[in-house]
Amino acid sequence: MKAFVLRSYGSVRLAEIDKPVPGDDEVLVRVCATSVQPYDWHFMRGQPYVSRLMGGGPGLRRPSFAVLGADVAGRVEAVGRNVVEFGPGDEVFGMPKQGGFAEYAVVSAAELAPKPKNLTFEQAAAVPMAAGTALLALRDQGRVRPGQRVLVNGASGGVGTFAVQLAKAFGAEVTGVCGARNVDLVRSLGADEVVDYSKEDFTRTGRRHDVLLDIAGSRSGSACRRVLTRRGIHVLVGGPAGRWWQPASHVFATLAASVFAPQRAVVTDVVRWTEVRRGLEALTELIEDGRVVPVIDRGYSFEEIPAAIAYQEEGHAAGKVVITVSSR
Known part of the structure; x- marks a missing residue:
């Protein structure tokens, strides 16, 4: 072959x-x-x-x-x-x-x-991998519930486009962070608010969220804590690319700093996910219902x-x- x-x-x-x-x-x-x-x-x-x-x-x-x-x-x-x-x-x-x-x-x-x-x-x-990552991050680790506020940093990529839709399907109020050319796309996926990162720093808007799904990893862990409620959850998926350490160093630094903060930080590792079939079946139900595309x-x-x-x-x-x- x-x-x-x-x-x-x-x-x-x-x-x-x-x-x-x-x-x-x-x-x-x-x-x-x-x-x-x-x-x-x-x-x-x-x-x-x-x-x-x-x-x-x-x-x-x-x-x-x-x-x-x-x-x-x-x-x-x-x-x-x-x-x-x-x-x-x-x-x-x-x-x-x-x-x-x-x-x-x-x-x-x-x-x-x-x-x-x-x-x-x-x-x-x-x-599978992109939507599975978003599902694991939001449903299992972020524990998103109806009425909560979710911020997706990196909302226009593979994981992000699924994450916006899944958070809405779970009943959350969703803010998406992306570049200018993808603002309309993210809004069309159901985001209640879209932040253009070229015009505004999402960590300095003054708004608080229950869950931050951090795909882009474009801000430090301390900056990200500013957008979380006191018991908010910072879910890390990735970070800035690099030849030697990144995004690993960004993830480890954020996790280490979270030990001294009331907010919780967790890493999504879909590669080691043991519930792949059940996750795919849950995604299939949402897709066939038209809630995720x-x-x-x-x-x-x-x-x-x-x-x-x-x-x-x-x-x-x-x-x-x-x-x-x-x-x-």
Whole structure:
């Protein structure tokens, strides 16, 4: 089969490799679509370098994954002997954390769910990691409840566009922070208020929120505490990119400072999420009810995956960048 393979840090290359064989608890999926996200290019470059020392990271000297691509949407080709939930021909989507940049991917059955009926494969491929991150951050860690005030810093990106919609679906009053060109987009997703960061510092508006979902990581932890209520929750998803330490140093500094503050700070790590299937099923319900809609910035063909990664790395995508792998 064809796949974009990561042999060494820096770039992926198209190659012919063996089709994977599913284990007892796995599913072989013919990939119809996948998506690109910061997770992929960080892993491709092995950055920040400190992440190579961490368990589950890119790997110290060489990449620990040969094929990137943390989202898949496609049709089941075969299943392992312990898998009873899926069968050949089923339309599925999931978050395998690797393997999506290929014609076929092996995915744990626990990381798959039936594809939302009202989405194309490309739309479904936009969902798993980005929407799963937003769901984990807001529902499970932020504990968002009706009537609360939620601020999303980085509201126009892949995670942010889902976060605005999910917070509204949970009954919150939502403020989104984004650049000037995406103000109308964020407002169209349901944000009650939109802050253009080029004109206003969201940490100095004087308004307080119960939950701050911090995707962009553009302000220090102490500055972010100014926008939180006394018992508010600061949920960190990312931070400024860097070759050596960032965004890890931003996250660790914020967590360390929160020890001495009444507000709580937590980090969202969707890669280690143990409830992927249940999360995907919850997202499917919201999507099929029309309360959450994937926002797609650009689409690319399978052969254009390197160009798609380069565009995502620029950091200007409004919503998701998706890849059509197969039309069959």
